[in-house]
Amino acid sequence: MLYLMHEFSRSAFQPMLHAAQFGEKMFALSGWPLNSLPGVKEAAAHCAVAVRLMQRYEKPQFNIQSVEVDGIARAVEESVVLDKPFGQLLRFAREGSAELPKVLLFAPLSGHYATLLRPTVQEFLRSHEVYVTDWCDAKTVSVTTGDFTLDDYVLYAREFIQFLGPDVHVVAVCQPTVPVLAAIALMAEDGDAAQPKTLTLMAGPIDTRENPTKVNEFATQHSLAWFRRHVIKRVPFGYKGHGREVYPGFLQLAGFVSMNLDRHNQAYLDYGQHVGRGDKQSAHQHRRFYDEYNAVLDMPASFYLQTIDKVFLRHTLPQGQFDVAGRNVDLSAIQRTALFTVEGEKDDICGRGQTFAAQRLCSSLPKAMRRHLKVPEIGHYGVFVGSKFRNVIAPALRRFMTKHA
Numbered sequence: 001m002l003y004l005m006h007e008f009s010r011s012a013f014q015p016m017l018h019a020a021q022f023g024e025k026m027f028a029l030s031g032w033p034l035n036s037l038p039g040v041k042e043a044a045a046h047c048a049v050a051v052r053l054m055q056r057y058e059k060p061q062f063n064i065q066s067v068e069v070d071g072i073a074r075a076v077e078e079s080v081v082l083d084k085p086f087g088q089l090l091r092f093a094r095e096g097s098a099e100l101p102k103v104l105l106f107a108p109l110s111g112h113y114a115t116l117l118r119p120t121v122q123e124f125l126r127s128h129e130v131y132v133t134d135w136c137d138a139k140t141v142s143v144t145t146g147d148f149t150l151d152d153y154v155l156y157a158r159e160f161i162q163f164l165g166p167d168v169h170v171v172a173v174c175q176p177t178v179p180v181l182a183a184i185a186l187m188a189e190d191g192d193a194a195q196p197k198t199l200t201l202m203a204g205p206i207d208t209r210e211n212p213t214k215v216n217e218f219a220t221q222h223s224l225a226w227f228r229r230h231v232i233k234r235v236p237f238g239y240k241g242h243g244r245e246v247y248p249g250f251l252q253l254a255g256f257v258s259m260n261l262d263r264h265n266q267a268y269l270d271y272g273q274h275v276g277r278g279d280k281q282s283a284h285q286h287r288r289f290y291d292e293y294n295a296v297l298d299m300p301a302s303f304y305l306q307t308i309d310k311v312f313l314r315h316t317l318p319q320g321q322f323d324v325a326g327r328n329v330d331l332s333a334i335q336r337t338a339l340f341t342v343e344g345e346k347d348d349i350c351g352r353g354q355t356f357a358a359q360r361l362c363s364s365l366p367k368a369m370r371r372h373l374k375v376p377e378i379g380h381y382g383v384f385v386g387s388k389f390r391n392v393i394a395p396a397l398r399r400f401m402t403k404h405a
Helices: 002-014 016-028 039-054 116-124 150-164 177-189 214-220 224-231 249-259 262-278 280-293 301-313 357-361 388-403
Strands: 066-069 072-084 087-094 101-104 129-135 169-173 198-202 245-247 340-342 370-375
Touching: 002 016, 002 262, 016 039, 039 262, 039 280, 066 087, 072 150, 072 262, 072 301, 072 370, 087 150, 101 116, 116 129, 116 169, 116 388, 150 301, 169 177, 177 198, 177 301, 198 388, 214 301, 224 301, 245 301, 262 280, 280 370, 340 357, 340 388, 370 388
Parallel strands: 101 129, 101 169, 169 198, 198 340, 340 370
Antiparallel strands: 066 072, 072 087, 087 129
């Protein structure tokens, strides 16, 4: 019912949205006589903010046309190299990248699209051929396709790594750190020839008992039955996946916003002022960020609930109890894949030490095959985007990958 009400409210807002869009365009017309009247700029700003609050945010595109390398713009080509029911493997190859090493980026399946890693992809394109997991919005996948669980994520991860071969460097950002680490452990135990050269875990919930954040505390304060009862909904008619049980993206977005409500309120107030003053650059920066931030996808219910249960409630991975299709995962089996862990000092989603825990759990790796980097003065997103990522983290990752290539 909640999902249906959400869709109804969005439809009900359409007339007001069209009116706000008309007003925004009308007030922006150059030469329109009424534009000189008092209050017109303020009205334009109000319309602009109203449009941003009511519009639908569709799946963004990577749209990476080129990347600058040594002062020269190199053309970039995007293609789909593996197409699975619940996700695709994308390849980004720049001009002259035939001999470059390969890096596989596992994007989070936690509400936002893989395009959240666009700056990460652009940075790695300077030195690597880049592959990215692009997860599907569950409401677009027919129920006849079947279910998608946390076990399936691990199996997808293993298949993607095997597809690229043993020379690949794997980077998992946040949520996928757990299933990707499990996949590589299973590959190691099986003596799989495709075990990657390196594995980088960035700001991920390997052991959420370490310095628990508000996100972790919220999870532990509620039972798995509570999550099923309150946040799992069925996709309504009008979508290909109607009838599928999901954790809706709009609920995840509401949770993200509520964590920093004052900051988001201020951002929209500032946006209105930027529009009113004619500050096009600042207004563009706001739209660019929120076009990405407000675009969310639905997660399959089984995947979401298993993640809550195994990662946040029972802490199965650090306790040696994580299983995939009934098979226990032994992290000590990893001996050939070098491990790099990265944390942000001010991360309010994955607390300090949660990712570092992988260093302790991968007990068979010698010291020479490990590295941990704690970056001061950055939060969760700063671990994989922004100036600290470009100037501190990415160079350190390149050196680590080169050393263990």
